Amino acid sequence: MVEWTDSERAIINGIFSNLDYEEIGRKSLCRCLIVYPWTQRYFGGFGNLYNAETILCNPLIAAHGTKILHGLDRALKNMDDIKNTYAELSLLHSDKLHVDPDNFRLLADCLTVVIAAKMGPAFTVDTQVAWQKFLSVVVSALGRQYH
Amino acid sequence: MSLTDKDKALIKGFFAKVSSKAVEIGHQTLARTIVVYPQTKVYFSHWKDLGPDSPNIRKHGYTVVKGVLDSVDLIDDLVGGLLELSELHAFRLRIDPANFKILNLNLVVVLGLMFPDDFTPQVHVSVDKYLALICLALCEKYR
Numbered sequence: 001m002v003e004w005t006d007s008e009r010a011i012i013n014g015i016f017s018n019l020d021y022e023e024i025g026r027k028s029l030c031r032c033l034i035v036y037p038w039t040q041r042y043f044g045g046f047g048n049l050y051n052a053e054t055i056l057c058n059p060l061i062a063a064h065g066t067k068i069l070h071g072l073d074r075a076l077k078n079m080d081d082i083k084n085t086y087a088e089l090s091l092l093h094s095d096k097l098h099v100d101p102d103n104f105r106l107l108a109d110c111l112t113v114v115i116a117a118k119m120g121p122a123f124t125v126d127t128q129v130a131w132q133k134f135l136s137v138v139v140s141a142l143g144r145q146y147h
Numbered sequence: 148m149s150l151t152d153k154d155k156a157l158i159k160g161f162f163a164k165v166s167s168k169a170v171e172i173g174h175q176t177l178a179r180t181i182v183v184y185p186q187t188k189v190y191f192s193h194w195k196d197l198g199p200d201s202p203n204i205r206k207h208g209y210t211v212v213k214g215v216l217d218s219v220d221l222i223d224d225l226v227g228g229l230l231e232l233s234e235l236h237a238f239r240l241r242i243d244p245a246n247f248k249i250l251n252l253n254l255v256v257v258l259g260l261m262f263p264d265d266f267t268p269q270v271h272v273s274v275d276k277y278l279a280l281i282c283l284a285l286c287e288k289y290r
Contacts, residue, residue: 031271034268034272035271052269113271116260118263120260120261
């Protein structure tokens with residue numbers, strides 16, 4: 001089981017409490033699709049992904065980004081048992097969506113860059129430590145049911 | 148994943164904007180690398196103070212990031228241009244190449260943090276490609 005200090009809980013709750021899920025979700029997913037274009041393979045039914053500009057204006061991608069952030073919210077609300085909270089989601093990504101689990105790390109990295117850009121100097125070194133720990137637990141839980 | 152003319156233009160333009168802040172970028176990048184990925188401390192066991200505000204971290208962070216920024220002048224032949232640096236990393240420093248990726252991630256986080264409006268996704272992908280090519284060039288002499 002993952003151990004969280006009070007400070008880590010406070011930092012992660014603090015980040016989410018000030019977050020615009022739509023803005024950050026959209027920006028993170030768009031950045032992932034642009035910086036790591038092979039991730040576009042999972043978005044065949046999402047309309048025009050022709051270049052960075054069309055990706056950034058794509059409403060289906062924006063909506064999906066929001067969905068992802070709400071998914072992370074579930075991990076936030078169940079920080080002491082992310083593994084089981086995400087068991088079904090992990091199976092979905094493995095058996096139905098067939099997403100290479102390495103891609104979770106790529107999206108996580110983009111999320112970190114977008115949040116750092118939003119928070120500026122408030123994204124201190126200690127904040128980054130806690131945030132990346134949270135994301136690594138999420139990424140690990142999402143990959144857990146792959147078989 | 149080689150650099151297109153568009154990549155090169157975006158990288159040069161962005162680096163011209165950020166180079167005046169190289170000291171701060173370097174400091175933040177190395178400090179975050181060491182604190183967020185503590186396994187990287189093994190390469191700095193000769194320094195007593197490895198706290199994020201240590202003068203050694205500040206100075207060395209600048210050395211590393213300046214290398215990354217200045218290498219833009221060698222962008223048409225990174226492998227050739229970085230041969231000596233590659234020899235240094237291969238034979239003297241012997242840094243496991245996995246750590247280059249860790250440093251790159253922290254550099255990208257710091258660039259996003261310090262230049263949120265300029266570090267657009269389009270600039271990010273070009274810079275990411277450039278950093279990956281620098282890694283390859285640094286690894287050239289490893290084996």
